[in-house]
């Protein structure tokens with residue numbers, strides 16, 4: 049390679065990259081992603097060129113994928129009949145699940161909470177399925193009492209969220225599981241964020257109801273390693289209760305080494321798979337438990353600091369997500385950006401959202417709260 053040319057290109061990339069916010073700075077406070085664990089970066093590079101869309105060329109990488117799916121299946125109490133598919137993230141997990149539900153049922157309505165991720169809007173547009181939203185209760189979880197009344201002969205699936213995008217709330221999946229079993233309806237649990245959190249909160253003694261495939265009514269569950277799994281983008285997994293269902297979303301694959309291909313993606317890198325596998329091996333269950341405990345401690349610290357300046361979270365946090373109700377969240381977000389902080393606003397609720405990811409420390413929160421207080425005073429929130 050021509051060294052001059054290479055250096056020039058790399059310098060240009062460095063210069064452009066400087067425009068980005070970084071997790072390392074600690075100033076990204078509203079994202080559900082984080083800086084991947086260092087071992088994820090090393091593993092990713094080793095598998096950069098591998099293609100799991102053509103698995104017989106890469107049997108070693110395929111083995112790693114199987115090991116990762118086994119780890120996640122065990123984490124989510126999947127039965128032996130189950131299988132898993134690697135996804136680009138939570139959006140693909142939701143799309144694939146609803147594709148499966150539509151094919152299995154031949155029906156087109158999806159009952160889901162108002163807090164469902166906007167990827168369901170894409171699903172409605174892509175697949176011509178109709179969304180039947182269920183209002184939330186006072187704790188910002190799906191009001192499950194309203195679900196039965198919305199079931200019709202057209203219902204293809206019910207969706208519950210375990211770790212909502214807006215506030216990290218968990219819908220009552222045991223109730224949804226019972227409803228789905230009684231009415232023979234497909235149940236998808238969107239645990240894109242909470243999948244790597246709830247199992248460890250339970251181990252830490254938090255009182256959270258079951259949410260995974262331990263419940264007989266759950267059909268699929270999505271979980272993203274590129275969120276709280278501390279791994280590299282893009283990596284989600286969809287665990288499917290019955291591997292026979294895969295026929296419904298498989299096609300004959302003419303020009304790759306395997307006979308069929310399942311799911312949406314064709315060519316896909318083994319890099320993120322190896323990265324996520326390496327993190328699971330490195331951290332193990334005890335490492336994840338510690339990680340979640342740390343994030344929760346930062347969350348409680350944040351809650352305390354907010355109360356000290358006269359702000360309070362919208363609801364008691366279930367996981368490491370905090371919503372703060374404000375009169376003009378968009379103005380506060382804009383002003384905070386001037387101080388170098390990136391937080392998200394949730395228009396539907398009229399709040400700002402903080403996600404206390406592994407890159408956020410108590411010291412960072414202390415600095416942030418000083419600026420937040422200034423901004424809230426400037427803008428008349430305090």
Ligand code: PLP
Nearest residue numbers: 080137138139165212213240241
């Ligand atoms: N589901 C939930 C609950 C989420 O919070 C998100 C993203 O934040 C998604 C799905 C979509 O995930 P992705 O952006 O990885 O596609």
